[in-house]
Structure formats: C-alpha cells, structure tokens
Amino acid sequence: QLKGKTALVTGSTSGIGLGIARALAAQGANILFNGFGDAGEIEKLQAGVAGEFGVRTAYHNADMSKPAEIEAMMAFAAEKFGGIDVLVNNAGIQHVANVDEFPVEKWDAIIAINLSSAFHTSRLALPRMKAQNWGRIINLASVHGLVGSAGKSAYVAAKHGLVGLTKVTALETAQTGVTANAICPGFVLTPLVQKQVDARASADGLSNEAAKKALLSEKQPSADFVTPEQLGELAVFLCSDAAAQVRGAAWNMDGGWAAQ
Ligand code: NAD
Secondary structure, three states: OOOOOEEEEOOOOOHHHHHHHHHHHHOOOEEEEEOOOOHHHHHHHHHHHHHHHOOOEEEEOOOOOOHHHHHHHHHHHHHHHOOOOEEEEOOOOOOOEOHHHOOHHHHHHHHHHHHHHHHHHHHHHHHHHHHHOOEEEEEEOOHHHOOOOOOEHHHHHHHHHHHHHHHHHHHHOOOOOEEEEEEEEOOEOOHHHHHHHHHHHHHHOOOHHHHHHHHHHHHOOOOOOEOHHHHHHHHHHHHOHHHOOOOOOEEEEOOOHHHO
C-alpha cells in the first residue's frame, strides 16, 4: 500500500515511534529513522527493518529541539529519498512536577520537542506533499492533547498545542490529497511511561507490577496498556485511501481514558 513512499518517523529509535515505523515498513514504505540511542543498536535496527520488510532505511540524528538540525534532516531526506511522503511527528519527552516547581529548562525543552518540532518538520515537508497532491501528516499527540492531568503542565500544553496545529494543517490542506491528523494514546508501556511506573513504585513502596496497576487504575478504564503495534495499525489506516477524508481528527486510542 505504501510501496515507493518514504516515511519519516521522528523519535523512532524506541517505543511508539519504532512500532509505527515497523507498521509503515510492513506496508512497503521506506523509513527515515530519527532519535537518540547507541549508534550500533540503531544500525542494527535499520538493517533489521530493511531486511524484514524489503524497504530502504536511513537514519538522521537531528535533535528535534533544534530547528537547524531539523532543516538538515529534511535536506538529507530530499537527497536520500527525494523527500517525505508520510511525516510522523512522534519524538517527545515528559517531565512530572507541579507548575510552581516546574524546571524552566524542562518547560522549554518539552515545548520545543513535543510541539515546535512538528511545526518545523511540517513546514518543510508540506511544499512537496502539496506539489504531488499526496501526503500524510500524523502527529503523535496524547490523551493529554484532550484532557489534563496534574503534574504535567508542559506536556499537556504541548499536546493540546499539537492538536491545534493538526487542525490548522488539516484546514490548509483540506482540498488537497494531503491529510493531517493526530493520534491520542493513553498509557503505552514504553521507556517514557516506565519512568513514571518507577517513580510510583519508589514513592509508594510498590512492586513494578503493582505500580503499573496503580498508574493504570487512576486513568485508563481498560486497566491495560495500549501497544505500539496497535498504534502502528492506526497510523497505517490514516495513510490509506479509506482515510482520505479523515482530516484534522484527534483520534484517541486510550483504553477509554477520555470517555470518562
Ligand atoms: P520513548 O521515550 O520510548 O521514545 C521517545 C523517542 O523520542 C525516542 O526515540 C527518543 O530517542 C526520541 N527523542 C527524545 N528526545 C528527542 C530529541 N530531542 N530529538 C530527537 N529524538 C528525540 O517514548 P514513547 O512513549 O514511545 O513516546 C513517543 C511519543 O508518544 C511521544 O510524543 C509521547 O509524548 C507520545 N505518547 C506516549 C504515551 C505513552 O504512554 N508512552 C502516551 C501518549 C503519547
């Protein structure tokens, strides 16, 4: 379905981004990986996906908090693949603290990585998508793009902002073959959430399993984690022809979190 197309998935060396990159590669898309990690491991990851799915892969180490590095990555994508057809803005970080104790540099980093980076990649990817009259922009927001949680001011602000950016991008491309949508996951057990599990375990003297249950039971009615594979399949659907009129949606996959 995506044969001959190229997908950039930011933050795809781990977690949800990796799950989405694998799902798009399974549909035949070439993958430009991005994110931090051990160079040898990333090399293996790229070769593994290329071999498993018979697609071309590449990697760029742009720090998504730095617009100049994002520009360099997009130039690299143009040179290597002729440009980006599917843009998945997934890189993101979390920090938990109340507003009056929130470290200023963490606020700035979260806004830069979780929100502004999607503006930069989108502004650089859109001219080609519009010119060829086909493109897919998928912004990994969060259920925190729809509702708030105490302690997550920067994250919730960035994710609400990302849902807003998604709507505007969708409107500006509404009469083209380019669509823009947001995906809003609940808890997914990735390194980002394991940190919150660890914090909960040590604060309340709980085992890892008990801390997972405690975290889920507060917010996620299914009491089960969403998986990167499930999110990958949602991204594949948003890339399909059947989703051509899904525009500006903030689509939750959250075990019922936002239904409460
Ligand atoms: P993760 O920590 O497993 O992966 C984050 C990825 O982003 C990694 O590849 C990391 O290297 C990369 N990254 C971090 N900072 C970067 C930077 N400055 N430049 C480039 N890459 C950078 O996290 P995850 O849980 O897979 O999260 C992926 C996205 O999904 C994030 O936007 C997150 O907010 C969102 N999300 C996660 C959950 C969850 O429960 N895990 C829920 C909703 C939304």
